[in-house]
Amino acid sequence: GDSVTQMEGPVTLSEEAFLTINCTYTATGYPSLFWYVQYPGEGLQLLLKATKADDKGSNKGFEATYRKETTSFHLEKGSVQVSDSAVYFCAPLYYNQGGKLIFGQGTELSVKP
Amino acid sequence: NAGVTQTPKFQVLKTGQSMTLQCAQDMNHEYMSWYRQDPGMGLRLIHYSVGAGITDQGEVPNGYNVSRSTTEDFPLRLLSAAPSQTSVYFCASSSQGVGYTFGSGTRLTVV
Numbered sequence: 327g328d329s330v331t332q333m334e335g336p337v338t339l340s341e342e343a344f345l346t347i348n349c350t351y352t353a354t355g356y357p358s359l360f361w362y363v364q365y366p367g368e369g370l371q372l373l374l375k376a377t378k379a380d381d382k383g384s385n386k387g388f389e390a391t392y393r394k395e396t397t398s399f400h401l402e403k404g405s406v407q408v409s410d411s412a413v414y415f416c417a418p419l420y421y422n423q424g425g426k427l428i429f430g431q432g433t434e435l436s437v438k439p
Numbered sequence: 440n441a442g443v444t445q446t447p448k449f450q451v452l453k454t455g456q457s458m459t460l461q462c463a464q465d466m467n468h469e470y471m472s473w474y475r476q477d478p479g480m481g482l483r484l485i486h487y488s489v490g491a492g493i494t495d496q497g498e499v500p501n502g503y504n505v506s507r508s509t510t511e512d513f514p515l516r517l518l519s520a521a522p523s524q525t526s527v528y529f530c531a532s533s534s535q536g537v538g539y540t541f542g543s544g545t546r547l548t549v550v
Contacts, residue, residue: 327498358536358538360538369529369541369542372538372539415481415482419533424487425469425488427531427533428484428498429481430481431480432481
């Protein structure tokens, strides 16, 4: 079945460090790709999206590029802040399968001052 | 707009009891889904729907039923609660190209 693999956490960084969280997905059909973020004790918020190959999604300094040839959607940020501490989920959405959105296991990010 | 509304926010059930988790959205979204979130396991898809009268099973459907009689509502029924169903449940809705909007969750404990 469809699956998504994320870089394992927890990831601990110092403030202003560069962040990469790797994500690869199965390429059944042509999914739209999303990153969601979950802050401690809260629900899920949409962080960014990309709907076709080579699209770059961006929000709050985070970016991710839809790489169809490598079935990847890696999340990056040039300079993380303490407030970025959260769990990040990569999620492909398969509209051709009834709108099925599946999640990676999540990557916990902790940013230290 | 209220977005996606889940009720109740917290619930404690005894083993064997049944209950319905309610989910409603006011955005006229055609897609709706239910997930459970357990520590260290991310979110797992229980059931999903592409519109009224159409539902499908996700990764972990056993022990749960759904129906979608209207565009707005997508209730999740636990038929006979088990301790393994202790979890946080999220409902979400989407329209084509928009991405899913999530409710605030229901924390369920089965004792």
